[in-house]
Amino acid sequence: MFRLLLMNFLLLGFTACHDDRQTVEFDGKLLTEKYCSSCHDLHIPPVISDDELAPPMLAISVHIPELVSVSNESERTSKAIDFVVDYVRDPSAEKAFCDKKSIKRYGLMPSQKERVSKEEAKAIATYMFQHYTQENLTKKMKEKVEFDALDPGRKVALKYRCLGCHKVDRKLIGPSFIAIAKRHVDAKEKMIKSIKEGSKERWESSNGAIMPPFKQISDDELEILLVWILGFDT
Ligand code: HEC
Ligand code: HEC
Known part of the structure; x- marks a missing residue:
């Protein structure tokens, strides 16, 4: 709770200092914790539970870049970011990459339009595809194996x-x-x-x-x- 308050304070404090909205730099990690953690597990590797409300962030983040359609390999990440920015604010079963069974299990994601601005969604999506990667998973698993052996x-x-x-x-x-x-x-x-x-x-x-x-x-x-x-x- 304290951390959340502190986070709000930092974010408010930060944005309040800038009049020009364009210059505001959003912190993707903080925003992801603030807006997405209530439903998506943010751990790497994910902490899976039977009563989870949504797929873990790692699962989403690894799969979306593989599934977006691209005409050129170099645009994979930017297309994935575009997809998330749109989906967060305007989700639908037609757009979802999530298979029908999972959508049935979790229900469709409620739109976060009222809570998350486009700029914030972009910062979140950018952070997602930098942080929630197969490489980071491999790295964390290796660290865990090393730590367990201590x-x-x-x-x-x-x-x-x-x-x-x-x-x-x-x-x-x-x-x-x-x-x-x-x-x-x-x-x-x-x-x-x-x-x-x-x-x-x-x-x-x-x-x-x-x-x-x-x-x-x-x-x-x-x-x-x-x-x-x-x-x-x-
Ligand atoms: C109130 C719960 C809730 C919150 C908050 C939430 N989500 Fe979701 N999200 C879901 C559920 C449920 C699904 C799975 C069903 C679906 O795909 O719509 C999902 C799926 C997704 C998907 C996968 C879409 C697909 O099917 O291909 C993305 C991307 C996503 N969420 C991003 C986010 C981001 C980013 C945030 C934070 C800004 C967020 N979500 C906040 C519930 C939530
Ligand atoms: C901020 C630095 C610092 C940290 C952190 C620290 N120590 Fe120390 N420790 C010292 C210093 C300095 C001494 C010697 C103090 C003295 O002269 O009595 C000391 C002394 C000791 C002693 C000997 C005390 C005695 O009665 O002779 C033990 C045992 C010890 N530390 C264990 C630990 C353990 C276990 C931890 C972690 C839980 C720890 N220390 C964390 C600085 C630290």
Whole structure:
């Protein structure tokens, strides 16, 4: 909710600064989230659910350029953009590329004419065909496979950005995890306290840098983190 309000604020603030409508540059990503996310899933890969209201954005975006008719290959993207700009404001079963069965399942998309201007629709469509692509899907899937293969401790450390201040094998802003593991082999409780409440003046090597408290880390995550960090005491 807060993000939505903030988004509205940014958009209003932004457009209000410009008198000349032509100079307004719309942010396709924000507009897509604002106007399309209530029905279309925007994740890559999509989060598919049984009660979804519309096809996922990725599915639409990958298929439309393949299906629009073109006289020249180079105009495929611009024709796809034209199709979306028109469809968003004036959808119909005749125009739809969506097969009859899907239209029956979801119902026809309600016109967004009252909500989305032509310029906004164009910014959205441009963003769609840049972002929701087969290449991006492949990239995200690869990243996910790599992330899944990481040590669970490293995943938690990434989640809470510990690695912005700590490296495993050398001092960064805070001490290396190897140094921490060596000092605290038998002091697990003390480490938990330091992570939850923050730490200062315990490490001369940090030159007065302090570690902020991480109160929001769950007990399970702390356990995973500690097993990982203490494992560097070898
Ligand atoms: C109120 C729900 C709703 C909203 C909001 C919505 N859509 Fe849809 N959309 C649908 C449904 C349902 C379908 C599938 C049926 C159809 O194709 O009309 C669909 C299909 C589409 C299609 C595929 C058309 C085809 O069949 O070839 C496109 C393109 C599309 N939406 C774009 C958008 C964009 C862009 C936005 C945001 C500006 C948006 N939609 C917002 C419900 C919605
Ligand atoms: C903003 C930088 C920063 C971040 C982010 C950070 N740390 Fe630290 N950390 C430090 C500094 C600096 C110290 C040394 C502070 C001192 O001298 O007491 C430290 C010390 C520690 C210590 C040793 C405390 C002690 O009692 O000796 C542990 C354990 C630790 N960090 C774990 C973590 C973990 C786990 C995370 C992520 C949840 C994390 N840190 C995130 C900067 C950071």
